[in-house]
Amino acid sequence: MSESLDGPADGSGVPPLAADPGGSSSAVRPGAALAVLAGAQFAVALSTSIVNVALPAVRDGVGLSETGMAWVVNSYGLAFGALLLLGGRAADLLGRRRVLLAGLGLFSAAALVAGLATTPWMLIAARTAQGVGAAAVAPAALSLVMQLFPPGPGRGKALGVWGAVSGAGGAAGVLLGGVLTEGLGWPWVFHASAIGAVLVLACTIVLVPATPRPDGAPRRLDLVGTVTVTLGLVALVYGLTAAGRSGWSDPLVLGSFATACVLLLVFVLVERRHPAPLLPPRLFSAGLVAPANLVMALLGSVWVGLFFFLPLYQQQVLGAGPLEAGLSQLPLAAANMLGSSLALRLARRLGPNVALAAGLLTQTAGLLWLSRISADGTFLADVLGPIVVIGLGLGIAFVQLTGAAVTGVRPADSGLASGLVNTTRQIGGAIGLAVLGTLAASTTASFSAYHSRAEALTEGYRTAFLVSALILAAGSALTPYLAHRSARQAEADEEEAAPDPAPRHPAPTTSR
Numbered sequence: 001m002s003e004s005l006d007g008p009a010d011g012s013g014v015p016p017l018a019a020d021p022g023g024s025s026s027a028v029r030p031g032a033a034l035a036v037l038a039g040a041q042f043a044v045a046l047s048t049s050i051v052n053v054a055l056p057a058v059r060d061g062v063g064l065s066e067t068g069m070a071w072v073v074n075s076y077g078l079a080f081g082a083l084l085l086l087g088g089r090a091a092d093l094l095g096r097r098r099v100l101l102a103g104l105g106l107f108s109a110a111a112l113v114a115g116l117a118t119t120p121w122m123l124i125a126a127r128t129a130q131g132v133g134a135a136a137v138a139p140a141a142l143s144l145v146m147q148l149f150p151p152g153p154g155r156g157k158a159l160g161v162w163g164a165v166s167g168a169g170g171a172a173g174v175l176l177g178g179v180l181t182e183g184l185g186w187p188w189v190f191h192a193s194a195i196g197a198v199l200v201l202a203c204t205i206v207l208v209p210a211t212p213r214p215d216g217a218p219r220r221l222d223l224v225g226t227v228t229v230t231l232g233l234v235a236l237v238y239g240l241t242a243a244g245r246s247g248w249s250d251p252l253v254l255g256s257f258a259t260a261c262v263l264l265l266v267f268v269l270v271e272r273r274h275p276a277p278l279l280p281p282r283l284f285s286a287g288l289v290a291p292a293n294l295v296m297a298l299l300g301s302v303w304v305g306l307f308f309f310l311p312l313y314q315q316q317v318l319g320a321g322p323l324e325a326g327l328s329q330l331p332l333a334a335a336n337m338l339g340s341s342l343a344l345r346l347a348r349r350l351g352p353n354v355a356l357a358a359g360l361l362t363q364t365a366g367l368l369w370l371s372r373i374s375a376d377g378t379f380l381a382d383v384l385g386p387i388v389v390i391g392l393g394l395g396i397a398f399v400q401l402t403g404a405a406v407t408g409v410r411p412a413d414s415g416l417a418s419g420l421v422n423t424t425r426q427i428g429g430a431i432g433l434a435v436l437g438t439l440a441a442s443t444t445a446s447f448s449a450y451h452s453r454a455e456a457l458t459e460g461y462r463t464a465f466l467v468s469a470l471i472l473a474a475g476s477a478l479t480p481y482l483a484h485r486s487a488r489q490a491e492a493d494e495e496e497a498a499p500d501p502a503p504r505h506p507a508p509t510t511s512r
Helices: 030-049 055-062 066-094 096-115 120-148 153-183 187-207 223-246 251-273 281-285 289-316 322-327 330-350 352-370 379-405 411-448 453-476 479-497
Strands: none
Touching (some): 030 066, 030 096, 030 120, 030 153, 030 187, 030 289, 055 066, 055 120, 055 289, 066 096, 066 120, 066 289, 096 120, 096 187, 120 187, 120 411, 153 187, 153 289, 153 322, 153 330, 153 379, 223 251, 223 411, 281 289, 281 411, 289 322, 289 352, 289 411, 330 379, 352 479, 379 411, 411 453
16 A cells, blocks of 8 residues: 555545455545546446437337337346346445446446347347446445545535436436437447446546455355346336236236246345345344435436436427437436535535425426426427426435435445445336336327327326326425434434443442
8 A cells, every 4th residue: 555545635534445356556536536436327327318319219220119119228227226236245245446347347348239239139138238237337336435435524525426427417318319319320329338438447447446345244145136136126127018018917917027026025035044135134224224215216216217208208299309309408417416516505404304305396396397298389388497497306305315325334235235225216217117108108098099199199298297296295205204214313323422421339338
């Protein structure tokens, strides 16, 4: 280790970091490291939405069906979400920097293959592999951020940056997807992701320090738990997606749900008996992990649906081209970044739980407004105002939930907690997109007999936005429980920090 690691040279309060297996021993530069780690998260978030605007062109290029378009998004999100727990645990066990580098390598290679795809199965397989790489990148990067920035104002600012790039990545993906699709063709939507990941990988090697494996970290991976939870979630999302096409009583749909129930039950039983479970029960009793992840799942279900349906409404109803639909996401991205930058200030003034409720209710109001879109509307009249309101609320809520979900967690579980909060967001997004897509498709089908195609599609999108608003309203109703858990966690922290009271000696007694 270099001498500069004996103490922070910049007064940031960042503790020295020792090398982990396969790591680097370069001096810690927290600002530069945060920029690179935020870049990794930006690449992951970008790839979730960058294909949305390009979907019509991708459909024509490789011969996708309507259901296949949803699976281009869901195959990435599902592999990402289902394997995030394994990625977080692998980061704790094998070294966070090492897992981050491996994930970036797989992510970039899979994105390159996706851009070269000529058949639906090749494209969906590549998107699945890209999601596997992202499942290693996201928890490793977030756990490195949490270790570089201990609790305090520095961590709050770092999480503000994290929230800004996460939300901006989703909006920027739609913008970049439109620019690339119209300018260079849909394959460059994937090639750009590959190039960006390679650049982040190179910067990680140079600027991101390694961290020691925490004491108490697991010694082996829970592969049985990984397989059962992954296949169970795939079966669940497949059933929800197929229900929109075949109906809820279709034998394949019912079989998918039954398979999901059995596999997820097996996962629970395995976790209760495994010596080093993928998802240890103790994690849900730590800090605010359980309620924060529940609300994050609800937020994720709305987040992914928004970036899926909004570009489709603009292109299929309003007649916008890919570039125009992409440029229209800039106000949403700017509002999201503003909300993320205000999140810490609001938390100090109002308290984190009140700030969270405000963010969720702000998004609810924006989605209710967006549910009033019309078939003969315009971007300025129907879309601009709602997406600015939604972006502000999204930035505020995401920062609060990310911080809450890793508060009070043991260092040995920090990678797992980071993976869990990303898992709930991604799985919530995959399930939410399947449910919202089914509702939108059934609404459109019922209106198609008596209305024009544009009117029928609009009704479907309105239904999706209205249900999204109701989901977030339900999430805001959970914030009092978060406040209760926050108070309990604060009391526990005070008791742990308080010095042991001096022993009291009984007063001597005198004999008569």
